[in-house]
Amino acid sequence: xxxxxxxxxxxxxxxxxxxxxxxxxxxxxxxxxxxxxxxxxxxxxxxxxxxxxxxxxxxxxxxxxxxxxxxxxxxxxxxxxxxxxxxxxxxxxxxxxxxxxxxxxxxxxxxxxxxxxxxxxxxxxxxxxxxxxxxxxxxxxxxxxxxxxxxxxxxxxxxxxxxxxxxxxxxxxxxxxxxxxxxxxxxxxxxxxxxxxxxxxxxxxxxxxxxxxxxxxxxxxxxxxxxxxxxxxxxxxxxxxxxxxxxxxxxxxxxxxxxxxxxxxxxxxxxxxxxxxxxxxxxxxxxxxxxxxxxxxxxxxxxxxxxxxxxxxxxxxxxxxxxxxxxxxxxxxxxxxxxxxxxxxxxxxxxxx
Amino acid sequence: xxxxxxxxxxxxxxxxxxxxxxxxxxxxxxxxxxxxxxxxxxxxxxxxxxxxxxxxxxxxxxxxxxxxxxxxxxxxxxxxxxxxxxxxxxxxxxxxxxxxxxxxxxxxxxxxxxxxxxxxxxxxxxxxxxxxxxxxxxxxxxxxxxxxxxxxxxxxxxxxxxxxxxxxxxxxxxxxxxxxxxxxxxxxxxxxxxxxxxxxxxxxxxxxxxxxxxxxxxxxxxxxxxxxxxxxxxxxxxxxxxxxxxxxxxxxxxxxxxxxxxxxxxxxxxxxxxxxxxxxxxxxxxxxxxxxxxxxxxxxxxxxxxxxxxxxxxxxxxxxxxxxxxxxxxxxxxxxxxxxxxxxxxxxxxxxx
Numbered sequence: 287x288x289x290x291x292x293x294x295x296x297x298x299x300x301x302x303x304x305x306x307x308x309x310x311x312x313x314x315x316x317x318x319x320x321x322x323x324x325x326x327x328x329x330x331x332x333x334x335x336x337x338x339x340x341x342x343x344x345x346x347x348x349x350x351x352x353x354x355x356x357x358x359x360x361x362x363x364x365x366x367x368x369x370x371x372x373x374x375x376x377x378x379x380x381x382x383x384x385x386x387x388x389x390x391x392x393x394x395x396x397x398x399x400x401x402x403x404x405x406x407x408x409x410x411x412x413x414x415x416x417x418x419x420x421x422x423x424x425x426x427x428x429x430x431x432x433x434x435x436x437x438x439x440x441x442x443x444x445x446x447x448x449x450x451x452x453x454x455x456x457x458x459x460x461x462x463x464x465x466x467x468x469x470x471x472x473x474x475x476x477x478x479x480x481x482x483x484x485x486x487x488x489x490x491x492x493x494x495x496x497x498x499x500x501x502x503x504x505x506x507x508x509x510x511x512x513x514x515x516x517x518x519x520x521x522x523x524x525x526x527x528x529x530x531x532x533x534x535x536x537x538x539x540x541x542x543x544x545x546x547x548x549x550x551x552x553x554x555x556x557x558x559x560x561x562x563x564x565x566x567x568x569x570x571x572x573x574x575x576x577x578x579x580x581x582x583x584x585x586x587x588x589x590x591x592x593x594x595x596x597x598x599x600x601x602x603x604x605x606x607x608x609x610x611x612x613x614x615x616x617x618x619x620x621x622x623x624x625x626x627x628x629x630x631x632x633x634x635x636x637x638x639x
Numbered sequence: 640x641x642x643x644x645x646x647x648x649x650x651x652x653x654x655x656x657x658x659x660x661x662x663x664x665x666x667x668x669x670x671x672x673x674x675x676x677x678x679x680x681x682x683x684x685x686x687x688x689x690x691x692x693x694x695x696x697x698x699x700x701x702x703x704x705x706x707x708x709x710x711x712x713x714x715x716x717x718x719x720x721x722x723x724x725x726x727x728x729x730x731x732x733x734x735x736x737x738x739x740x741x742x743x744x745x746x747x748x749x750x751x752x753x754x755x756x757x758x759x760x761x762x763x764x765x766x767x768x769x770x771x772x773x774x775x776x777x778x779x780x781x782x783x784x785x786x787x788x789x790x791x792x793x794x795x796x797x798x799x800x801x802x803x804x805x806x807x808x809x810x811x812x813x814x815x816x817x818x819x820x821x822x823x824x825x826x827x828x829x830x831x832x833x834x835x836x837x838x839x840x841x842x843x844x845x846x847x848x849x850x851x852x853x854x855x856x857x858x859x860x861x862x863x864x865x866x867x868x869x870x871x872x873x874x875x876x877x878x879x880x881x882x883x884x885x886x887x888x889x890x891x892x893x894x895x896x897x898x899x900x901x902x903x904x905x906x907x908x909x910x911x912x913x914x915x916x917x918x919x920x921x922x923x924x925x926x927x928x929x930x931x932x933x934x935x936x937x938x939x940x941x942x943x944x945x946x947x948x949x950x951x952x953x954x955x956x957x958x959x960x961x962x963x964x965x966x967x968x969x970x971x972x973x974x975x976x977x978x979x980x981x982x983x984x985x986x987x988x989x990x991x992x
Contacts, residue, residue, distance in 0.1 A: 349765075381770060384773070407736060410701055415736075420737070
């Protein structure tokens with residue numbers, strides 16, 4: 287990775303930002319490689335967990351960069367999952383009005399989603415990702431070997447974002463996943479590489495066409511499954527449910543609504559649900575009262591009935607945006623299906639974490 | 640201004656950020672105009688002075704924006720000088736990954752320089768403008784009437800940036816200033832409008848060609864006078880000397896060095912100095928020891944003799960970059976001229992602030 291960082295950034299000094307377990311496991315290799323390529327290389331360790339995605343932590347990074355004498359000839363290297371990438375990317379976007387940064391994602395979710403596209407940022411006490419920027423990495427360096435130590439549940443959650451891209455953009459990838467999801471989960475090199483490559487290529491192409499998520503742009507289609515996923519995450523306090531799991535629930539709900547609205551042909555939701563369940567992902571929304579969901583969906587609190595650009599499939603491999611009010615997204619009798627596999631009937635704790 | 644903000648941003652809610660004196664003097668007019676154009680409009684007052692250009696203040700602005708329910712359909716309006724513009728622009732650049740902002744500069748310096756070009760940011764305890772972004776305003780709204788209450792010394796300091804652009808890019812503007820600088824300072828509408836318009840047009844054209852200040856780009860030529868200006872500001876603790884005054888000193892020194900290096904023809908520095916002195920600007924560096932200046936110039940503390948892209952005139956109306964070490968920028972016998980008008984011989988306090 288050192289040679290490639292040197293070639294793509296021309297940097298003289300690299301600061302690798304990572305979390306404790308990766309600092310022990312992979313940072314030494316990365317630092318050696320960077321030094322072999324002629325860079326001064328340093329390591330900064332931030333605590334694990336989303337609490338590190340904060341302005342306080344960004345300010346600490348600035349101080350470290352000043353201590354190390356980093357200027358525009360420096361590069362920040364994010365070694366870790368989405369939190370590390372978002373935090374490091376935001377520091378890189380704003381230090382000295384922007385210095386280069388490189389992503390080395392070590393989770394499947396970060397590989398296929400967060401590391402590509404340039405969305406970086408931190409949370410405020412009142413909400414996630416409220417502060418941020420668009421800052422493209424000079425390089426996304428993916429080493430599939432880092433997935434070897436990723437728990438199965440995390441792999442499944444990461445695969446949810448691959449399914450999302452397939453369902454929204456690429457029917458052939460969806461078919462491939464139907465055939466090979468088990469192999470991908472088991473980290474069989476061929477199927478894993480194919481899935482990660484294709485997911486990254488889709489994301490890169492979407493971002494190339496619509497970097498800033500314009501109102502009529504294609505990038506917002508990547509929010510497929512995310513409207514309700516955010517509501518689930520809010521209601522569960524970002525515990526219990528992993529992001530990819532929440533996205534799986536949100537996608538299935540959106541597909542069912544899409545069939546109801548006659549936007550997607552019958553069977554779309556069932557096919558999506560079948561794939562997600564084979565991966566081991568939950569597909570039913572946790573049993574909170576409807577009014578709790580509606581409150582969580584109302585982003586613009588002053589306009590209770592404001593429409594949301596709700597992303598729904600038009601079938602497998604294609605998605606579109608439908609402006610719906612929260613009450614239309616979750617109509618009164620939305621929970622008409624038996625709630626198998628959802629949080630209510632089968633506590634996720636039982637699945638062995 | 641309300642109509643224009645509505646037209647350029649499509650915003651539904653505007654938050655005007657300003658300082659106490661302007662909150663009383665101009666904010667009511669701006670708010671009325673914004674409301675007349677159909678926007679919800681709010682006002683946020685930050686304390687005067689560069690101390691407000693801080694991460695703590697940015698975080699406060701985020702909180703206010705959340706309180707007011709501002710989303711991407713909002714616009715921030717910076718009503719004030721450079722501090723207000725930089726702070727507000729940085730908040731706009733980073734809140735929700737970027738929302739629109741508008742500049743209403745009320746000082747000559749902000750009108751002709753800071754409000755155009757998209758450089759926004761805040762200070763860290765260890766240095767100025769260490770954190771920031773490039774975020775172009777959707778609109779720069781200049782009302783020359785706001786200069787009526789600006790002290791003469793501030794007007795002169797603002798005019799230094801007009802002289803800089805003339806000296807570096809536009810010989811005709813320089814000639815015009817030689818003829819009309821007094822009228823501009825006295826706020827005669829014709830000459831004032833012409834000078835502000837031309838200065839903004841030059842800045843906008845430079846930024847259009849080289850927004851991010853690329854290494855070989857034209858934008859760095861705007862740093863003419865600024866290398867030593869920053870050193871002067873560091874040594875004087877950002878008190879006593881206004882930014883434009885420091886730039887005036889820096890430009891004259893650079894012009895003299897340029898003649899020494901045979902880059903500019905003889906007489907260039909004298910002509911520049913004559914204009915600046917007629918405006919009432921200081922042209923000699925304050926009497927700090929040479930080693931203090933050299934220390935302040937060494938940005939890269941680990942490479943004491945690293946070269947700096949020093950911007951010098953090639954004559955009136957044209958500038959270039961010369962890579963010089965700090966010791967070459969300030970050679971041993973640099974203070975060979977009598978130090979009239981400098982801080983040492985004539986304390987600036989005597990000039991009646």
